[in-house]
Amino acid sequence: MLAIFFICFCLGTNVHAGVIATTSTITDTTTTSPPFYEDAELKKITETCFFDSDFEELTGYTVRRSIAYWLAVTLIPESVATIGLMELRSTLNLEPLPPWKPYSDTEPSDWDFASAPSIQAYYDLKEPRSIDRSLDSTSLYEHNVTTAVAYLDKRFPAIRKIYRRRFEKVHTYKKLINRKEIDQMIEEYQEVFKRVTKALEKMEQVTSLECEED
Ligand SMILES: *[C@@H]1O[C@H](CO)[C@@H](O)[C@H](O)[C@H]1NC(C)=O
Secondary structure: OHHHHHHHHHHHHHHHHHHHHHHHHHHHOOOOOOOOOHHHHHHHHHOOOOOHHHHHHHOOOOOOHHHHHHHHHHHHHHHHHHHHHHHHHHHOOOOOOOOOOOOOOOOOOHHHHHOOOOHHHHHHHHOOOOHHHOOOOOOOOHHHHHHHHHHHHHHOHHHHHHHHHHHHHHHHHOOOOOHHHHHHHHHHHHHHHHHHHHHHHHHHHHHHHHOOOO
């Protein structure tokens, strides 16, 4: 009985996966690019060998490997977040990501949100913040993140693409941006952030277990 249930469950999942795959193939025929599957791209990231030299390049060769590896704990997630926010802002035609500012930990009130005079102002209140992407960071300079973003873009262009595709899916339904759409976009952003950082963490484990050091 359990076995039957299990088989049915698998079939169900496959059918479901098939539907999703077909939909995105159809979407892709409007462009000339080959189909892009988020799960497959994440899996490729997980299976990448990311060596000491990669960690060093990520930090702009400012430190040697053991320190670079340690710094990456903050540097990688903050860089993935930066890529996501860049793409989110550009999909919605909002202002580009501004230079780092002092960190503010005051949560905007409902009244602040309700009285935001423009979509940009509303977005600025809503945008996820981190002390490590601010002038109050105790571990990073903004240029550290700029360097790491450039390296991640070169090594894993899929990260930016995954964000972009998710955002465009939300955006194409309605051409006018409203506040609800911004909230939805931020949810997508958070979901992608979780999936990508998890894949990168797995990659680090896989590298230490399975890759021959270069
Ligand atoms: C940040 O840049 C400084 C040099 O300005 C460097 O000493 C430091 O190692 C870098 N840190 C990271 C995390 O890349």
